[in-house]
Amino acid sequence: MKIVLDSVAKGPRDTALPATSVVFETGQAALSRAETEQRPTVLGLIASGRMRPDSGTVTIDGRTDFGAMRRRIALVDAPDVCEPAPDVTVAGIVAEELMFAGLASHPLAVRRRLAGLGAAEYARFAIGTVPPTVRIRLLTELALLRTGVEGVVIVSPDRHGGDPVEWWRFARELAGRGIAVLVVAGDASAAAIAASALVSRQFPAEEDASAPQTFDEDPGRDDTDDLFRPESGDLIVENS
Known part of the structure; x- marks a missing residue:
């Protein structure tokens, strides 16, 4: 599965989302940079087929099919769209998601899943x-767990704090399982991940040799017009 967003934009004078291009596909983890409160969610909605752009094109495997995108791509933790209420228990969320997936959702099933x-x-x-x-x-x-899901779009994981390198490592693990992964995050997270990748390249003994990567050679450079397209899929950075 390959998703291509080509110069997609949303809102009057592109205020909700300026022209943005992103590619993510099966077996690759992609990181797209989006700043401000609204833009990451808008980009996530478009990349998962849940919102149509005002301009630009969106394709899945070379064709326009928003229905197929919604069925095959899960939108994860998007603010104001699908993020869980902060006071809901983890067990409650698991039970609900198991039910949506058509699986047993009783307390024992929840405990086993956790x-x-x-x-x-x-x-x-x-x-x-x-x-x-x-x-x-x-x-x-x-x-x-939902039937037919082959890809995920994770929106603004950096808003929760913590080390972005940790959730990026998880995104890479997912890609290694044959999942198409897009993470939408801010410039600071992208810079931290790029810096970590550069260190790993300089000291390869500390990096898992089974997980090939593509690195940003200069984390301080403005990569607005760059799209890193590794053969095996570990880092694609876009600036929206």
């Missing part, structure tokens, strides 16, 4: 209080 995800200790926590990477992993893994 144990399988390594998050059993957070069952009684409000989702707004769990560590950022735990939250992102949990919500994404639950979204992938």
